[in-house]
Amino acid sequence: MTEATLNMAAAAPQTHKPAAGGREEFAHDITGTVGKPFLDGKDTKFFSRGVNVFYTGNKQAIFDVNVDIGRNEVIAMIGPSGCGKSTFLRCLNRMNDTIAGCRVTGDIRLDGEDIHGKEQDPVLLRARVGMVFQKPNPFPKSIYDNVAYGPRLHGLAANRAELDEIVESSLTKAGLFKEVKDRLQTPGTGLSGGQQQRLCIARTIAVSPEVILMDEPTSALDPIATATIEELIDELRQSFTICIVTHSMQQAARISQRTAYFHMGKLVEVNNTKTVFTNPQHQLTENYITGRFG
Amino acid sequence: MSTTITEKVRASLGKRYAREKRFRAYGFISIALSLMFLVLLMFNIFSKGLPAFSSTYIKLDVTLDAQTLGVTADATPEQLRTASYNSVVQKGVQALFPAVEERKQKKALKSLVSGDAQYELQRMVLADPKLIGTNQTVWVLADDDIDMFHKGYVDRTAPEADRRIKDFQLVWLDKLEAEGRIDSQFNTTFFTRGDSREPEQAGILSALMGSVYTMSLTLLFAFPLGVMAAIYLEEFAPKNNFWVDFIEVNINNLASVPSIIFGLLGLAVFIQIFGMPRSSPLVGSFVLTLMILPTIIIASRAALKSVPPSIREGALGIGASKTQSVFHHVVPLAMPGILTGTIIGMAHAVGESAPLLMVGMVAFIVDVPHGITDPATILPVQIYLWADSPERAFTERTSAAIIILLAFMILMNLLAIVLRKQFERRW
Amino acid sequence: MNTLGILLTLSVLAAFSYYIGRKRSLALATPAKRGGNNLHSLPGYYGYLVAIWCGIPALIILLLWSVLSDSIITQMTLAHLPTELQNQSGDQVSLISNQIRNLVANGIETATDPAMKVAAEEYSRLQGISNMAKTVVVLVLAIIGFAIGMRFIKPTTRARNQVEHVIQYVMILCAAVAILTTVGIITSVLFESIRFFGQVPATDFLFGTHWSPQTAIRADQVGGSGSFGAIPLFVGTLLISAIALLIAVPLGLMSAIYLSEYASPFVRAYVKPALEILAGIPTVVYGFFAALTVAPFIRDVGAMIGLNVASESALAAGVVMGVMIIPFMSSLSDDVINAVPQAMRDGSYGMGATKSETIKQVVLPAALPGIVGAFLLAASRAIGETMIVVMAAGLSANLTVNPLEAVTTVTVQIVTLLTGDQEFDSAKTLAAFALGLALFVVTLILNILALQIVRKYREQYE
């Protein structure tokens, strides 16, 4: 088995075994997860079976994760620190490829296409599956250039006018345009934390991805900025699929339709958010949401 | 994401990956070029320099008869010293080729052997005056042109006018070769003599000793100065004090002042104002000390900083004074880092030459210096001096001297590693 | 006794004082019941205290004496000279004192001028007296110090605190050497430069386009004043430095990028030290390589394609200097690139950027200030580099920007003017200091600027 190579151009890791066609994959061992992890093939955006992740030194961070993520839904991932939420999230757009010594096995499909497949390409995948990080990380460029970064990379705009249009609409969707329209040419790093995070969201939606992965997007923000972003997520749900990692159970309850609970690298329970918070089926989940954990 | 966007991205991929590949290749090429240059340089130096470790000798049959020498066996040492060994050598050479009559050729015959040949005989006789009156077979140094020929640097097929070895000399040399009178031996001269105008007699000993003196003094001055300064700045100096900040600014700037400026300082202050002896290891070491001080201070401070505060607190907690806690506990722990910094600074000093040109350590030094105030030169400057000489044999010796210098630097770096290991085990 | 002998004696005396002081303190102490005694400090500190009293004042006097005696003796000797020799210009007088010193060093018998011979004898007589007196004074002082130190030994003396105070002052003195060095550099270079500008107007020096200091040695030559227009040197320096940077900056930067972003840990572990070897090679070796291998090679290649390349072309010196600076540039860039937070790279990868796009459009812009700082430091390095240009660049002060011609540089001229026989006060040697001043000022500005930029840059990502 080779390490997931740093080279973005690398083909799929050899470790990956594409599942046989048909519905055979449902025969996969699913005894680990309680609740309703699968959508029975209806409107499935992401499909993952038997996902394991190893870091340097064969240190396993994720054990056999099986879950479906639906189209246009917000799925929240919760669980104690270090349980592998971020690691799993990063599997979905192959960000783990960029970590030296990190190895992913298992079957992950986006719209039925194996994301580790030979014809798949991490660059294209990441254009389709955008990511927003815990700490706002605007590029050391102007606000405009930050948002225009993706469209420029991928050649999405034929001319300046189109680019302007993309930038404006992305900033508008991210609820930032009104605040920054007079200073598009000032550095993105000059914005407040909440504004920076919205800039990062705008930057991500500028390439019109199908899925947005968010890793604790509000943990560095104050309640007001958090509320703004939560509203934003609710609006974005109309056109995107959103996977969000959060430490705030209230937040998960407010914005998500489904919730997944991770524990020590295992996916313990997945269910409708309401069910998870009112009637958890697994003892560990109950301990966690009632605050009895650790 | 609409399919059109997916298609757009897909369409751009080929070009982007090509650019990716190209960029990566640039990086690879940069490294390859740098390393290639390193290999080229090393290959060049070694291929030029290694032959210098052997030199060519010619076997002469000489008659040390009292008449030619002009002295007898019971003469005083002074008379023995000034006896006419030159004539003995000349006769010895002529005996090899008795047929040579023409004046120009006779002169060439004489210069077959090095000017050192007569001193070789002198040494023999001084060691044992009873040799006078006997016939001896001696191997004497060949002239540098002969040396170069014997090492294969002369192209026989080149037009005669372009060769330093003429056709008639070729005949001689072939004859000597056939008789087994010409041979290569380890070049001891190179390690046991000082500089000379004649390449075959030139050695690095005086420069090496100059380097040893200069470096020992530099270490003697720079190590305590640098370490004390670092300890003060890191452990004792008040924070936010103008003078302390000023010292730090000074150190940081001195670290990147061109080395030649330190030479100007040495010339104007140490030699002109303090009247210290020019060209001496003493002045040289002063200049080098000031030059490497910032390196030592900066490295030592980093080493001190990396000692965890708990060590200091622990020592203070059991009633040690601040000075005791620093000198008994912190400094020993920081020692590996301090030593590494010092050795890096010393390695820098060993190879430095520009500032030493300024303080006159660029003289033609034949004798091995006997003290720290004697005129001396150092290895890098000797390299500089020889590099200026047009003779091929000097080029060879320059490269050999460079090999020695590089060997020293490698040794110092190994020493740094070994010392660090030692200390690591102890603490 | 010579200075070294005095120093050795002094060390022995100090060691002896330590031993006696330590013993004495123990003898005076009353042992306590549960081990230990009533001494304020450990006995060793009393020993150190006595040793300090014995050694330090004597050492200070020894140093002062050694530094000052020469000029005092010279003054006294000159005062005894015949009046017609005394009433000469300052330059002449310093020349005479040099001659006297040389006579003393080389043997007085060699003197031809009887007046000089007398002076030299006087000089060496005074030197003898001075040496005698120095030995006596220093050793007596050491003994007095020892006696004083011994009187301080009482159980109540806070020996440790006193010793620690002394150590502290010694450390401050060591740290102050950095200031002294800077002051020394500035005053020596500035002072001589001012004298130079007294002889040659500063405007001629800074804006003149003709440099030929050689003619200034003998006043009777035609054009004996020499011309000190430094523009050709400045241009030559810039030309060679520019060539060097043109090589070092792209290669160094790309090497750093490859090593920190692409290379596997295994490759990095071997290539990095290999590059550092390049940095450790003495510059004289580069100079040798430039002069004997690269320059002829470039000339031959030029001849092959019909170009007339000087055998000491700026190109050869510049290229080799560039290679010398590569590891410097790459290690500085490496630090700077590694300081760019991983989050920024992640952000870019997360948008679907390739590695090179991320580097070019995110990492490098983020690292730009640091890279500019590294560039400035490299430039300062190139401008101040001496041996490579001394050996591989010419002496001819051509005012040209053609890299195939020979140019000379500031450092080359400093070396040329100051090596070989020299009279310290001629315009020729003073010119070297003026060049040194220019070099110092320019590199100082570059360094301060670079350090400032790099520090700001680091703070940004702290």
Ligand SMILES: Nc1ncnc2c1ncn2[C@@H]1O[C@H](COP(=O)(O)OP(=O)(O)OP(=O)(O)O)[C@@H](O)[C@H]1O
């Ligand atoms: N780059 C890495 N190298 C090695 N181990 C890692 C790496 N990143 C994460 N891990 C390990 O993998 C496990 C899961 O980490 P992960 O970051 O996915 O947790 P998390 O659920 O996101 O935690 P948090 O809520 O604190 O963000 C942890 O034990 C962590 O130590």
Ligand SMILES: [Mg+2]
């Ligand atoms: Mg996380």
